[in-house]
Amino acid sequence: MKEKQHDLKAGFKWSAIERIITQFAQLLVLLVLARILGPKAYGLVGMLTIFIAVSQTLVDSGFSSALIRRNNNTQKQYSTIFWFNFGTALFLYFVIFFCANGISQFFNEPQLENIIKVLGLVIIINALCIVHKTKLTIILDFKSQSQISFLSVLISGVGSIVIALNGGGVWSIVFNNISFSLLSTIMYFYKCKWVPDLVFNRRFFYATSKFSSNLLVASLLNTFFDNIYQLVIGKFYNTAQVGFFTQAKNLTLLPTNTYSAIIQRVTYRYFSEIKNNRIKLNEQYEETVKYATVIFFPMIFGLAFFSENIVSIILGKEWLTTSRYIFVLCFCYCFYPIHALSLNVLNVYGRSDLFLRLEVFKKILITLLMVATIKFGIEWMCWGLVLYSVIATYINSIYTNKFLDTTFIKLLSIISPAFIISLISFFASHLIINNLSNEYLKLGGLLLGCCVYFLIYYMHDKNTVKTIYFWMKRDGK
Template structure:
């Protein structure tokens, strides 16, 4: 199968997987939001900041190093496999040992046992991690899609059943553990047929991978830190309940792009890596991905911001009303972050993890005082506003410092790729707002359904009318494998 066909097939399977998972997780969130309190979600938010940060260290950047390098030997892969397991054990011990410090930072004694239980993820994940990376490198996204869907189903079912049974925040953690165990078992059984780690470990095998991976680990760690400073500050300064409101808003407006964008970026990285020395081809691929991401993300986020005042009480309940204003402000953050996410694939494909590390270090240094000032002046809303302002500034420098260096000047093409989805999303938002005004006396549930249908009809109609060629390319990609990011 050609690189083009493999990439398109990867996008289709990853897209199907993420579509199912996004829908399933939205339903799960809606159910759990009515069964659990904002404080429960806040506690889970505190825990996941710690776990997510630890994951960057546990991986050590090895996953992306394996994809980037095209000449890995069996002995090297075996050494890396056992290194992952050792790193997982060390990470588990570090989290358990640092639990008292985390409790003190958040002023939340309930975190003690929750952290010990959640840390078990790091004893499970390493056994399947390398099988997943090798499947991703070979663009076997059809198998990965099935595994991800099964994982999401198990996670959701366990969490909902336990929440109904009164387990509170523990239902979220046991759901995570059940999903992780399912994923590792399926990865192990699938990957074992194609590659088996040998009983071999040598430091010599690791040197080249760690030289790339350590920069990548640093970049991922700093990136994760600056992406979660808001969680750290709100949790520490305002408490679990406020963080719960913020977590719901974040999950609704930013989490979908975090799930949807990897549909493209997971495929784009290995494809970009194969054409890393062909700048013109890489530039065309980047702009194609940018247009695709903006076409999906912009209407979804802008539409959610418009319908939030009705959608939140209808779907999640009255207890979550403080999240509405946060959703609307964080829309700006979501829009800018979603279109910037593909730059990470470019950096890794070009072997410039060092540049990504330096960039994220600068973001972290500037973001901490900005968000701290926001939370001191305006609490939850203040930190959301500060986050939005900072993202606007970062978007400008993201082009000047990263994109222009990697691909050359392309601002005009950048704007041209973004503009169609931007103006059509704006028109969609106006149509949804007017439908709400005209039907304001209607009960919330039917009004919400009408607004969603109205917005979808306007956006799809305008895109089909004004962007026929691009819409046809997407249709060809889905049905005929006619387009790819590496075209």
């Protein structure tokens, strides 16, 4: 067990490094491109996000999670999934290629036809390295993945900025996506040193499909509804508004997805190993929720209360509308790490049927909220997402409670101290700093808020803060 805990911590460390470095580098690239290109260019690509994202979900079809969940996979089984991924990617690309004209007409943006034909190539490229990523994840080799991601972001980012500075416009964003995928795939092949055989095991494929099919439908629903707001805003509002919302969502999801992915990717494998010991799993689940929220809440609420200052400095006055959306979306995404952990519990027990049922119910809810708020404007649509997130957290806890002893009330008792203290800390620091005229000095409120937060939380729970400090200090050596 000690060895497994060591592997978990090592995996967490390198997973964190990979996500943080990659996301930070991508952020720098996107911010530079945003200042050069403006909201409309981002709006054009934002309209197409749903088509690319749904296609990539179909390509994976839940098989990577199925492979990770299994203890022993053979060469033939890996090869089977590889050829399925590749074949599906080719089919979906041709569908998008021939539907490109219809997509551009739907949004009344002629430029989109050529953009999606080129951007769609990432579907095929990414399909080639899904198995390679899976193999590295199974052995908790996040160090290699961190190196691949960083180099890919660095090279593709520099190239896209050069193109943007030379008048490339929206094509610089397209280049950034394609070059990142291509470089990553090449390096995954080199690092993993695995090539598929020309075989396809139908028996294994159909057997695995029983688990992955429910996961696929759930993932499709999740992916579609994660991107439906850009689709709706693009149809009923103008391209610039799509750009504002897309940028707000990207900036808010940066810490959210980075943090959630670190936790989810490592704990999924670890939870799978201890799933037969439910007492141990329950302890690990509650402990992870506690430490995850203690660290995450000050990050997300710091972004919320200082969003206007951050946007003004890094993107410029042209993007200020984005800050209003960021503030609201932070309250929506603050519960996402908890969602990720709850869904991991369902998956490690192979209950993809419950996962699917959960996602269907939540998507009906988000559709109703979107329809109810769309006529009141984009900001109200964002508040609808906040309500959805709160209800979804409650629903997730009901399903998780089928396997663990953690009720929704107990979950609230675990996260409420960090939630309340972070809100008070950053609201107070924002009021104190807001009277300053210099935007850079106002950002000092972030540091003030963090200091106040950890001071108050230390008085509330010394052991938790000490544990986090010593863990970071030890693993930082």
